[in-house]
Amino acid sequence: MTASGRRRLPPAERREEILAAATELIAVSGFNGVSLGAFAAACGMTKAGLLHHFPSKEHVLVGVLERRDELDIAAVMGDADPAPDAATARAALTRLVRRNLGQESVVKLYTVLSAEALDPAHPAHDYFRRRLRTSRDRLEREMFAWHPWPGGAAVELLAFLDGLQLNWLRDPEIDFLAQWEAFADRFFAEG
Amino acid sequence: MTASGRRRLPPAERREEILAAATELIAVSGFNGVSLGAFAAACGMTKAGLLHHFPSKEHVLVGVLERRDELDIAAVMGDADPAPDAATARAALTRLVRRNLGQESVVKLYTVLSAEALDPAHPAHDYFRRRLRTSRDRLEREMFAWHPWPGGAAVELLAFLDGLQLNWLRDPEIDFLAQWEAFADRFFAEG
DNA sequence: CCTAACCTACCTACCAATTGGTAGGTAACG
DNA sequence: CGTTACCTACCAATTGGTAGGTAGGTTAGG
Numbered sequence: 282m283t284a285s286g287r288r289r290l291p292p293a294e295r296r297e298e299i300l301a302a303a304t305e306l307i308a309v310s311g312f313n314g315v316s317l318g319a320f321a322a323a324c325g326m327t328k329a330g331l332l333h334h335f336p337s338k339e340h341v342l343v344g345v346l347e348r349r350d351e352l353d354i355a356a357v358m359g360d361a362d363p364a365p366d367a368a369t370a371r372a373a374l375t376r377l378v379r380r381n382l383g384q385e386s387v388v389k390l391y392t393v394l395s396a397e398a399l400d401p402a403h404p405a406h407d408y409f410r411r412r413l414r415t416s417r418d419r420l421e422r423e424m425f426a427w428h429p430w431p432g433g434a435a436v437e438l439l440a441f442l443d444g445l446q447l448n449w450l451r452d453p454e455i456d457f458l459a460q461w462e463a464f465a466d467r468f469f470a471e472g
Numbered sequence: 473m474t475a476s477g478r479r480r481l482p483p484a485e486r487r488e489e490i491l492a493a494a495t496e497l498i499a500v501s502g503f504n505g506v507s508l509g510a511f512a513a514a515c516g517m518t519k520a521g522l523l524h525h526f527p528s529k530e531h532v533l534v535g536v537l538e539r540r541d542e543l544d545i546a547a548v549m550g551d552a553d554p555a556p557d558a559a560t561a562r563a564a565l566t567r568l569v570r571r572n573l574g575q576e577s578v579v580k581l582y583t584v585l586s587a588e589a590l591d592p593a594h595p596a597h598d599y600f601r602r603r604l605r606t607s608r609d610r611l612e613r614e615m616f617a618w619h620p621w622p623g624g625a626a627v628e629l630l631a632f633l634d635g636l637q638l639n640w641l642r643d644p645e646i647d648f649l650a651q652w653e654a655f656a657d658r659f660f661a662e663g
Numbered sequence: 664c665c666t667a668a669c670c671t672a673c674c675t676a677c678c679a680a681t682t683g684g685t686a687g688g689t690a691a692c693g
Numbered sequence: 694c695g696t697t698a699c700c701t702a703c704c705a706a707t708t709g710g711t712a713g714g715t716a717g718g719t720t721a722g723g
C-alpha cells in the first residue's frame with residue numbers, strides 16, 4: 282500500500298492552499314490567536330512541511346496580505362475615471378459594498394487584522410497604516426471632489442463602512458445593504 | 473537596610489493598580505497579545521504575586537471589564553428620560569462623544585478588545601455579545617423613538633461611532649468631534 | 664511600650680504545555 | 694537517479710499556573 286497519507290503538491294498550488302487556510306484562520310482568531318501548527322494542520326501537513334514554503338509565520342502573514350491586496354477599495358475604483366458627482370460616487374461605492382458582501386472571509390480578515398494591528402509592535406502595523414492612508418487619499422481626491430469637505434467625507438465613509446462591517450460580524454442578522462442605502466441616502470444628498 | 477524594594481499594598485489598592493495597568497496593556501496589544509508577566513511587571517511585582525489577587529489571567533480580564541462597565545452607552549443615557557425628539561437625542565449622544573474623548577485608554581480598550589473578541593473562543597466573546605446587543609436595544613427604544621426606522625438608526629449610529637473610534641486610533645489627527653458633528657448634521661435632520 | 668505570634672502580601676523556584684523554528688532523513692516525481 | 698516536497702525529532706523560549714518559603718504589618722500578653 283502506497284497510501285502513506287502523504288500528499289505532495291506543486292509549490293504554487295501548495296502555497297495557495299496554505300494562504301487560503303491561513304486567511305480563514307486569521308479571520309477568526311487574529312494573527313496572535315492562531316499558531317503555525319494550526320495553519321499546517323488545516324492543510325493536512327506539519328509545521329516543518331509548511332516552513333518549507335514560508336520561512337516563518339510572519340512570511341505567511343505577508344503572503345496573505347499580498348494575496349488579497351487587490352480587494353482594496355482602490356481595486357473597485359480601479360482605472361475608472363474620478364467620480365465627478367455624488368451619483369457616480371454612490372454607484373461606485375455601492376458596487377464596492379456588494380462585492381464585499383460576497384467575500385465574507387476576506388472582509389473579516391481585514392477587519393479583524395486591522396484592529397489587531399493597531400499595536401505598533403504588530404507585524405502588520407505598518408502595512409495597515411500605509412494602506413489605509415492611501416485608500417483615504419485616493420477616496421478624497423478621486424471620489425469626493427464634489428463634496429464640500431472631501432477629507433471629512435473620506436474619513437466618515439471609511440469609518441462607517443469599517444464600523445458596519447465590525448457590527449455585521451458581531452451580528453450577521455444586520456442587513457448590510459439596507460444599512461448602507463439608508464446611510465447613503467443622506468450622505469450623497471446634494472445641497 | 474530595609475530597602476528590599478518590596479512594596480506591600482492593601483488588597484483593594486493593589487487590585488486597582490493591577491486593573492489600571494492591565495487596561496492600558498490590553499488596550500495596546502489585546503488580551504492575546506499580552507502576558508500575565510507583563511501585567512505584573514507593570515505593577516513592579518511578579519506573576520505569582522499578581523496571582524495572589526487574581527486566580528488566573530482570565531480573571532484579570534473579567535476584572536478589567538467589570539471595572540469599566542459603567543462607561544457604557546447606557547451610563548450616559550443613565551436614568552435620563554427617553555429622548556422624545558432628534559434634538560434631545562443629539563445632545564445626549566454629543567455628551568457621550570465628548571465624554572469618550574476624555575477617556576482614551578478605556579475607549580481604546582473596548583475598541584481593541586471587542587474586535588479581538590469576535591472569535592467565539594475568546595474569553596470575552598459572550599460578554600461583548602450581550603453588552604452590545606443590550607446597548608443597541610436601549611438605544612433603539614429610548615433614543616430613537618422619533619426616528620422613522622429606530623432599529624436601523626441604532627445600528628448605523630453604533631457602526632459609525634465604532635468605526636470612527638477605530639480610525640481615530642489609527643490616525644489621531646482625525647478631528648473626532650468635527651467628524652461627529654458633520655455626521656450628526658445629517659443624521660438628526662428631521663424630515 | 665515591647666515583644667512574640669500570626670496573618671497575608673509577595674517572592675523564588677519550579678512545572679507542563681505550547682510556541683516558532685532547525686537539522687537531517689525519507690519518499691514522490693521528472 | 695537526482696531534485697525537492699515533506700516528515701520525524703528535536704530545541705530554546707515563553708506561556709499560564711503551582712508549591713512553598715519570606716517578610717511586612719497588626720495585635721495580644723506581658
